[in-house]
Amino acid sequence: MENTNEDLLKRYICELEEKLLSAEVRTCPEELSRLLADDFFEFGSSGRVWYKQDLMGEDGAGEVRMLLSGFELHLLSETAALTTYRILNEETGGATLRSSIWKLQDGRWQMFFHQGTPAGSLGHT
Numbered sequence: 001m002e003n004t005n006e007d008l009l010k011r012y013i014c015e016l017e018e019k020l021l022s023a024e025v026r027t028c029p030e031e032l033s034r035l036l037a038d039d040f041f042e043f044g045s046s047g048r049v050w051y052k053q054d055l056m057g058e059d060g061a062g063e064v065r066m067l068l069s070g071f072e073l074h075l076l077s078e079t080a081a082l083t084t085y086r087i088l089n090e091e092t093g094g095a096t097l098r099s100s101i102w103k104l105q106d107g108r109w110q111m112f113f114h115q116g117t118p119a120g121s122l123g124h125t
Helices: 003-019 029-035
Strands: 036-043 049-051 066-077 080-089 095-105 108-119
Touching: 003 029, 003 066, 003 080, 003 095, 003 108, 029 036, 029 108, 080 108
Parallel strands: 036 108
Antiparallel strands: 036 049, 066 080, 080 095, 095 108
C-alpha cells in the first residue's frame, strides 16, 4: 500500500473511531451495528468484556465525552488494521490507552476488537 493510500486510510479509520465516541452513533444501535462487526468484542478499561449484542439495546453504548489523541494506524494486511491512541475522559479526567482491530468486510471497514487500558497520565512512560 502506498503512503498516500495508507495516509488516507489512517484518516478514514480515525474518523470512524471518532464516530464511535459521538453521542449520535453511541446511542443509535443501527449506526453501531454498521460500524461494529457481528463478532465484535471489547475488553473495557473497567475490566468488563463487551460483545456487540450488549450494545444493541435501546440506549446503545451510552453517551461519553472523550477526546482522542495520538492516533496511529498499523496495517496488519490489506484487509486488517490495528489502531492505537489515547483517550481523555472529559467528565472524569481519566486517561486510557486504546487499541482496535478493524477488518475490511463486504467492502466496508468494521471494528472487530477493542481494548481500553487505564493510563496514569497522557505522558510517555
